[in-house]
Amino acid sequence: MSVLVGLTVQTFGTSAPPATVILQGQSRTMSEVFPHLFSIFLVLGTLVGIVVLSYMVYVAVRYRADGETDELKDSPQLGELPEGGGDGRKLAVSLTLSAIIVIALISYAWFLLMGVEGGPPEVSGEPNSDKPLSVTVVGEQFAWKYIYPNGNSSYTLRVPDDRPIELTITSSDVMHTYGIPKYDLKTDAIPAQNTTTWFNPDETETVEANCYELCGTGHSEMTSEVIIMDGAEFDRWYAQTTSDATPTPNESTTEGAHAMDHPQSRLAHNHVLV
Amino acid sequence: MSDDRSTDESAVQPDGGHASRPLAEPTSKQSTLRRFFTRDDLPPYGALRRWLLTTNHKDVGVLYVVTALLFLVFGGVLALLMRIELLTPVGDFLSADGYNQTVSTHGLIMVFWFLSPFAFGFANYIVPLQIGAKDLAFPRLNALSYWLYLFSGILLGLSFFQGGSFSGGWTMYAPLSVPNYMPQIGSTTTILALTLFVISVTVSSVNFLTTMHRMRAPGLTLRRMPLFTWSILLTVWMMLFAFAALLAALLILSSDRILGTTYFTAEGTPGSLLWTHLFWFFGHPEVYIVFFPALGAMAEMFQTFTGRRLVGRKWFIVSMLLVALQSFLVWMHHMFLTSINLQIKTLFMITTIGISLPFDLMVFSLIYTMVKGRLRFTTPFLFAFGSLFVFIIGGITGVFLGAVVLDYQLRGTYWVVAHFHYVMVSGVMALVGALYYWYPKLTGRMYNRRLGKLSFWLFFAGFNLLYFPMFIAWETPRRVFDYPAELTGFHQLATVGGFLLGFAFLLVIWNCYRSLWDGETVSSNPWAHATTAEWAIPSPPPLENFPGMPSYESGSLDFLDRETASTDGGTVTKPTPSSHDGHDSHASPWPLGISIGSFVLFLGLSGVATGGIYVPITIVGGGLLAVTLLGFGLESFSVTEPAVAERWPFAGIENGKLGVWIFLASDIVLFGAFVGSYVFLRAGYGWEAWKIVPHNPIPGLINTYILLTSSFCVVLALVAAQKGRRWGVVAGLTTTLLLGIAFLINKGIEWIELFHHNIWLSTDVQASTFFLTTGLHGLHVVLGLVIVLYMIPRALNGAYLDDERPVEYFGLYWHFVDIVWLFLFPLFYIL
Ligand SMILES: [Cu+2]
């Protein structure tokens, strides 16, 4: 048992240094927080798992009945009333240890959560960051519609790489969950409710957004492109968009499959709700 | 152990009947039909009739186990269809909607129609044996639970033939689940099938709780109960409350689908959030409801096969108790990605971590039990050991999900899928161990040991090959057939594992089937070191289980002569006047009949909104249900309560009354969920902006007085019954009936008035909540009046003068209905 104790204490120790880093109250994106925390959980989880499971297998082999040896003293008898078999202290120690590990890990995760929930850094406080771009994301069976501050809307998300992006997410029909795996970002799209999340694009690339909540026939293919542009290029593109621009399904979605499932074919449906 | 205990196998007939009570031969004069329904005797196991009529807990247990295994095959085939689809990262095997139906029905079948019923097969068989009861408290209700379960499953199967089954996932999130988005009749059928299943569970919960709290052998206090029985006791308490919340959710959803109410779709109210709250309030306790019986069985097997008593048994029980209580306080951890605020997220993160710690203790307790033991790796212990092994992995990966930040990213991915399969199917593994463990007790024969061990290794390998790659491929979104191509290899491994696991299940089933004939016969206790009472009686046990009255008063199990039973320990109940000669009934055709009636009725209801053939089906089903319920009520079915038993904490009230109390407790949760839904929607809409539906509160006020008066009349009827005044009873009940009818007429006028103003259930969310909630109450009133109508002619014949308890039980129900109205009236008419 002392092996278990020693190992768990030791492994727990490895998570201590980063804890000092994060207690500075700065805002962090999910793509900073998630890989960091996930790897800590993974390493510790694997270690604890290996220790406990190896101990279990060791005990199983060690105390395996070899058939010939005589019965244990004081073995349980048929019809006896159960007695609490002692060893309460051993249990208490093990429980305390596991509780310390779990609670420490979760508390650390909670501090990181504060950073994520704080939203993008304040403009005034941090001179380097530009004013965040706010985009509204509307889930509709089976596409994602993006509405920009100037009223322009599109089925592809175009964002600049030089400022934080704030997303406000909702749904016009059923529940969906919006997620961009590349940026470890995910939140529910709920009818008549808004949820928010944010991220910091760092390189110009095209990534994918998925749906993570079963929302009907087209759920598996409810994806959309997220195009991260150079900041200046984005500004030029954004300047020529207007609120009148009504997207057509094929304009922005490259995969033809989406056209079939486009929400406009279901508008009649949505009216039933209203 | 005393010597007067008889475990002589020869005293028992091979069919399980007790030799000392020869089966009565039906005389040839009886008509065939009459003979078919002759119920004083139980036909032998070979006869189909036995299985249709039996109310014996052991027979019902076997029926549950066998039926659950059939549903396992059904759900397993669906799982394999999914795994075949996932061999490639694109959709090429099932249609998109077909895949969604497969995902949804697989989840529903495995969680509802397989796991719990499988565990409750053992609970049915073993719990009465472990506590020293001859049967459950209400044997006919037990059979009814089983038949409702079977027919609810058949109804689910039928849904595939009604334009497609439900396709919105086992979580059934709204508003995807309403007809605007899912118009198939089959989806309604699925929801109704689940409703029928919940009714079965509720009946079963009332029965088990009454049995376990009132019928324990003298000396068997709660603290001394075996761990399997403990796990079932806590499971059933959780079931009683959690399933009542699910029932409310399903009734509301059915109403949205069939009656056109707008709970989940109305604009300006948070309908979809309402569903998530209702569902997960049920859904989290459900995780433990499914897992606890497996845990209890694991504890039993660990003790038996290590030859040691469970380490920290007391703390093990305390842990289960804490989990059971706390399971109702963690549901919002399933909603971390919704719009709930940070404070609530933090709170639920804390409760979630809090609930994980007792599990650590239970795991350590099981591991330490092995230390210094003599471990015999029989097939059941291999399964129990393997189950603990994978449960630890499931538990560790679950801690990831408790950290809100990680949950943000892991939610909706295969991490969740892998995690809960590691936990849930770990439970299945333990229950397969339980099947092997109790197989000799159930059948009197030993399974094939070599095949048993082979089935374990295939099971264990298949399990890990199936679910472990899902952790590595966790970035796959849940419930999609279209996943990142680079993860293909892991999904293909998982598919191979899936088929291996499926094969292992078939091997288990085959082993159990073949060994019915091939297995060597076993003694009463084939396992050394088993301590619980089921191993002290023959395998299989005789019809009424024990050779004498089981008692633990001497400090260990004895079977006493019934006459010489000491009466100083437990509570003594005076023999009930209605019990005849101590000869208990063991068969009834009505549970099956009621279930068929309910099945036809629910099938009709699924499409009744579309008219056509469904209208006559509904009418036939309703008629059938009414007739069979009447038959059930009129049947004379005798059950004796044990004269001496441990009954803490319900010593003062008899079984029937406790049953009514427990049922009302679940009904409180049902109404609580309805009222909670109303308050939630109204708060989301704006409390003040919400318009009260009735134009005038006066009819409601009058109805309040009517109900109060009627409650008073029931009390008068009871007093008259106690004093032996027949006409007083009749007058009290008749006045109650008339007042109830007056209530309904008054309500009818009020509703017709509203309909005239064009206010219907579907008009707006205010009308929806008003009509549905007060309608549910009205339905309770109608049900009460049906009971009174049944009681009045009996009262005329003087039925309640010797035994006034039926009047008292009805009174409890009627007062409850009355009290509910006292809450509904201000909420829906005034505030
Ligand atoms: Cu979706």
Ligand SMILES: [Cu+2]
């Ligand atoms: Cu949960």
